[in-house]
Amino acid sequence: MALHGMTIGQTARAAGLTRKAVRVYEARGLLPEAERSMAGYRLYTLADVKLLTFIRQARALGLHLDDVREVLEIRRGGTPPCDAVRDLLDARIAEIDATVVDLLALRQTLTETREAAGDRPTGEPSTVCSIIEEA
Numbered sequence: 001m002a003l004h005g006m007t008i009g010q011t012a013r014a015a016g017l018t019r020k021a022v023r024v025y026e027a028r029g030l031l032p033e034a035e036r037s038m039a040g041y042r043l044y045t046l047a048d049v050k051l052l053t054f055i056r057q058a059r060a061l062g063l064h065l066d067d068v069r070e071v072l073e074i075r076r077g078g079t080p081p082c083d084a085v086r087d088l089l090d091a092r093i094a095e096i097d098a099t100v101v102d103l104l105a106l107r108q109t110l111t112e113t114r115e116a117a118g119d120r121p122t123g124e125p126s127t128v129c130s131i132i133e134e135a
Helices: 008-015 019-027 046-060 065-076 082-117
Strands: 004-006 042-045
Touching: 004 008, 004 046, 008 019, 008 042, 008 046, 019 046, 042 046, 046 065, 065 082
Parallel strands: none
Antiparallel strands: 004 042
C-alpha cells in the first residue's frame, strides 16, 4: 500500500469501509478534503486510512457522527480524548437502555392487544381493522 496517492477504492478497502462512506465522512468534515490527481481523482494517505479506521471503529461502538467529530476535535486540540469517549459511551449506553425500556413496553402492549384479539374474526364493521381501532 502506498503512503500517498491511494484511490478512494483502495482507501475504503484498507479502512474496511465503502467508497460512499469515505465520501460522506469527507463531506461531513470528519476527514480532511482529499488532494486531487491531475485527472481529478481523490488521493488519500495512510494517515487518512488510520483516521477512517478509527471512525469505523467508533461507529461500530454506536457513536453518532457528531460524537466522532467531537472526539476528533478534542484530539486535534492536543488533548487525549479518552475522558470524552467515556462520557460519550455512557451517554450511548443510557440511550440504548431507554430504547430497550420503550421496546419492552411496546412488546407488552402488542402482546396484550394480540391476546385480546384472539383468533376469531371480529365481524364488526370498522374502518380498517377493529383490533387496531380499539387498541
